[in-house]
Amino acid sequence: MYFWNYSTFLIVFVLFYHQTCYAEFLGLYPYETETRELKSLDGIWNFKISPKDQPKExxxxxxxxxxxxxxxxxxxxxxxxxxxxxxxxxxxxxxxxVVWYQRTFFIPKSWFGKKKIIIHFGSVHYLTNVWINKEYIGYHLGGHIPFEFNIEKNVREGINIITVAVNNTLTESSIPQGFTSYPNNTVRYPPGYKLYSHNFDYFDYAGINRPIKLYTTPLCFIADIKILSSLKGSTGYLDFKVVFEPSSANTECIVSLKDKKGLTITTTNSCSATLKIDNVKLWWPINTGYESVGYLYTLEVFMNCDQDYDIYRLPVGIRTIKWNSHNLFINDKPIYLKGFGMHEDADIRGRGFDYSILVRDFNLIKWVGANAIRTSHYPYSEEFLNEADKQGLLVILETPACSLNAFTENLLINHAEILKKMVKYNKNRPSVIIWSLANEPYTNLDSSASYFSYLVNITKTLDKTRPVTFVTSQSFENDKAVKYMDIICVNRYSAWYQDPGHIDLIQHQVINELTSWHENFMKPVIMSEYGAGSVTGLHVIPSSMWSEEYQVEIIDQHKKAYNILRGQGFIIGEMIWNFIDFNTPQEYIRPGQCAKGLFTRNRQPKEAAFKIKKLYQIN
Incomplete structure (x- = not known):
């Protein structure tokens, strides 16, 4: 069954979510091993769009x-x-x-027989329907989240044809939200004219934004691995559990933990056990002065199963997270987050994944001296998070719930489902240290309290090891939901949106407001967004808004406030908005993009990048 009408789809989605045609992702990234083969479907596809106002055609x-x-x-x-x-x-x-994609592909002859064949979509925005060889495979709701289908019964030897229909229409019940209206003003608009809008301020790029992979597993295979690390002195402990399918199969496991050189540290013959690691090398974040930055062990799982076997290797970082009313601790050491919000955004590609952009971004992150980012305002690609694990970058992982302005039952159902997937798929990542439920929701509304309390309970049920937050733009006096969070994240733009031009007010405002947040809720505080726009190459003395000098002064005054607050012992991070300039919807207040980046959209530094590099190296 497929749905071109999104509102109808939402109702059917709620009622028939457990239909077999709904996509799922078991939780393991598709790595190639001795028992798993991999084939990319990336490349040039054929593409068509539906006629205007005829999405059903x-x-x-x-x-x-x-x-x-x-x-x-x-x-x-x-x-x-x-x-x-x-x-x-x-x-x-x-x-x-609705846009349509199509291409042909071949399945290697060796794949047919006693193997499962799976198609893995990194992300398609937003509602996806898939056919292979004219047969309907299934659908998936939501961008920024990977999903999969089993297709061994649908493919054949010779040429195969895959067709993908993508509807990028957002509604009041989607995550994020979109709004369609028909204005009753015949002077400005012809009859039946449709307006579409959303509350978030980034361009809503759509399509097949991330890689598509085909991969195989044995018929009896490793479906998931759950891990939990702990620390006692110089000894690390790794609890693990191997999940296999079919669950009724008779299985045996050989599980080994190997170091970076491939040397075996310890081995067990159990599918669920605790491994002891003497003189453990801990996973530490980048640019914090600790050794073994981004250190990853490999958990190698060999599973025998009814005369078949499967092998999977999971990268594992041994690290702990703790928090209290004032601090966040990594491996029992207090940590201070220095970084920025980002966007998956680049010229021509839009939100499309690109390895060149990925590597360039990580080089810039290291160059500027950051140790943390927030995946504003959606979960980033699996490849980005793999690199964060490897490079030692701390990540606040955020759902796509940006600027929610109503808290309905249908919205909560979809929000909860996306949240569950995000936590399930990323539970093993050492880089992910905080779950963010949303960005700038209208939590001044009374209905937000029960809404976010419910989401916190879901998150804690799935993972008690990480703190939970959302990013607020409300005041400490009217926010109804922040009391349920473990950490308070605040977006505030002194001398920009608030008192524009008054740089002299920044220290006073930042110190007083962040102190009030902490005193009212007794939680650690992160300034999750602050900053100013700057037009590249615009230089003005004395500084004025939109000049590169003004952006530098904004950063400098905020940093002075943060240094004072760090002495009070409750601020645990500062995150500039934004890493790069990024594309926005057409608006008269922006020259084709949000210009708050430290770097231009093509990843070249503004003056502010050199300023923050100097400040991050000092403290």
Missing amino acids: GFDKNWHESLFDEDDDCMEMPVPSSFNDITTNKTIRDFLG
Whole structure:
């Protein structure tokens, strides 16, 4: 069953979520091993868009049964990428509705037989329907989250055809939200004119944004691995449990923990046990002065199962997280977060994953001296988080719930489902230290209290080892939900949105407000956003808004306030908005982008980047 009408889909989604055609992801990243083969479906796909105001046409006319390259309106589209900026067509850049992708592929002959064949989507935004060889495979709701289908019954020897329909329409019940209206003003608008908007301030890039992979497993296979690390003196402990399918199978395990050189540290013949690691090398964050930065062991699982076997290797970092009313601790040492909010955003690619951008970004993060980022305002790619694990970057992992302005039952259902997936898929990552439920929700509303209390309970049920937060833009006097959080994250723009031009007020405002947050709720506090926009190359003496000098002065005055607050012992982090300039919807208040980046959109430094590099190296 597939759905072109999103509102109808939401109802059916709630009622029939457990249908077998709904996509799922078991929780292990598709690494290649001796028992698992891997094939990429990235490349140039054929691409079509539905006619304006006729999103149903492709379904009614069964486009999945035809070959797109025989159609005059077919064009090429790279995968992964957002479709918006690839062409020169304004209609495609701003398209809202259903777009269609198609390509052919081959399955290696050796894959047929006693193997499962799985297709893994890194992320498709937003509602996805998939067909292979004209057969309906299933659907998935939500961007920024990986999902999979078993397809061994759908593929064949020879040419296979995959067709993917993507609806990027957001609604009041989607995460994030979008709003459609029909203005009753015939002077300004023709009859039936549709307006579409959303509350978040970044461009809503859409399409197949992340890689697509085919991979195999044995029929009896390792479906998940759950780990929990602890520390006592110089000895580390790793609790693990191997989850296999089918769960009724007769299985035996050989589990080994190996160091970075591949040397075996310890071995057990159990599928669930606690491994002891003498003289453990801990996972430490980057740019904090500790050794063994980003140190990863390898948990190698060899599972025998009914005359079959499977092998999987999980990167493992041994680290602990603790917190109290004043501090956050990594491996029992207090940690101070220095970093920024980011966006998955780049020229031409939009939100499309690109290894070159990934490596460049991590080089810049290390160069500037940061140790932490927030995945504003959605979970980032698996590849980014893999690199964060390896490089020792601390991550506040955030759901796509940005600027929620109502707290309905349908919204809560979808929010909770995405949250569960985010926690489940990233539970083993040493880099992920805080779960963020949302960015700047309207938590001045009374209805937000029970809404976020429920989400906190869900998160704590799944994972008690990490603190939970959301990022607030409300005041400490009117926020109804922040009391349920473990850590308070505050977005505030002194001398920008608030008292623009008055740099002299920054220290007074920052010190007083963050102190009030802490005194009212007795939680540690992070300034999760602050900053100013700067037009690259605009230099003004004395400084004024939008100049590079003004952005530098904003940072300098905030840093002085943070240094004073650190002496009071409750501020645990500062995060500039933003790492890079990024694309936004067309607005008269922005020149085609949000210009608050330390770096330009093509990853070159502004003056502020050199300033923050100096400040982060000092403290």
